[in-house]
Amino acid sequence: MKSALITGVTGQDGAYLARFLLNKGYKVYGLIARRSSETFWRLDYLNILEEVELIEGDLTDFSSLISAIYKSRPDEIYNLGAQSFVGTSWDQPLLTSNVSGIGVTNLLEAIKLTNNQTKFYQASTSEMFGLVQNAVQNESTPFYPRSPYAVAKLYAHWMSINYRESYDMFTACGILFNHESPLRGKEFVTRKITDAVAKIKMGFQKELRLGNIDAKRDWGFAGDYVEAMWLMLQQENADEYVISSGKSTSVRELCDIAFEYVGLDYRDYIVIDPTYFRPAEVQVLLGDSSKAKEKLGWYPKTDLNDLIKIMVDADLKRVNTKETMLKS
The missing domain is CATH 3.90.25.10 (UDP-galactose 4-epimerase, domain 1)
Incomplete structure (x- = not known):
């Protein structure tokens, strides 16, 4: 049985991904930070709260990440944990940078020191394109982030690629465009x-x-997009993929x-x-997910x-x- 560790498991994407992996027969662990706003309502909404093994930890606490990896022994790690609301990032730029940026380096370093064969997924974002340089954005489009959130995510995106190239680690980055659901905050x-x-x-x-x-x-359904995350980690080589509806x-x-x-x-x-x-x-974002369609066989369904x-x-x-x- 494969095992997976999901950071941000109580968020929209984390909950849908946990359900998807459970249906695939995975043993699913979820990293939870003990913050006052933490709730389990999404996992409960999907009727999987009792099936996910929760581990306390925080992306800003390196030792807790090491501990979580030793406890879960994951084949795959999906990093969905972040301060994910763009608007808040102007009010809390340091928190956003520490969690969404430096926190990813903590996790990559923890993987490198424990088992660098563990496959890693980084949740990148279309917000990195920001002040768009091309009318339609794909993996080759230059980035121009326009918020502290997007800047932190861009740092994490390139750090993930750097660990792949520096330490021969499997680090895939999903540049997901906006994806929504009844589980959205x-x-x-x-x-x-x-x-x-x-x-x-x-x-x-x-x-x-x-x-x-x-x-x-460019909006899509989160339940469709988590499948793309999984598909990225089933490939022979790690890469970056734009995931979008194309509208x-x-x-x-x-x-x-x-x-x-x-x-x-x-x-x-x-x-x-x-x-x-x-x-x-x-002002406008529009994704081209042709690469994901060709290499992953992924298409938005909703x-x-x-x-x-x-x-x-x-x-x-x-x-x-x-x-x-x-x-x-």
């Missing part, structure tokens, strides 16, 4: 929208305050899809709030319209459940 714009749609429809909220609704992103959609269009699904007009509820504008905006409807349905159910509990 409410601080992310997609879930913020679907949660608001549900609450407005049920009469618990009157408006939705957003920033730049003309920003465009760019604005926040405005997302609002239209979500509100229309419940019979409402988004223009009646959206309020543009300057406090949500970013200091340095990334259409964005269907994804938004799935998320709205999940939030309608959540809001309705809360209302029922309040009345009981």
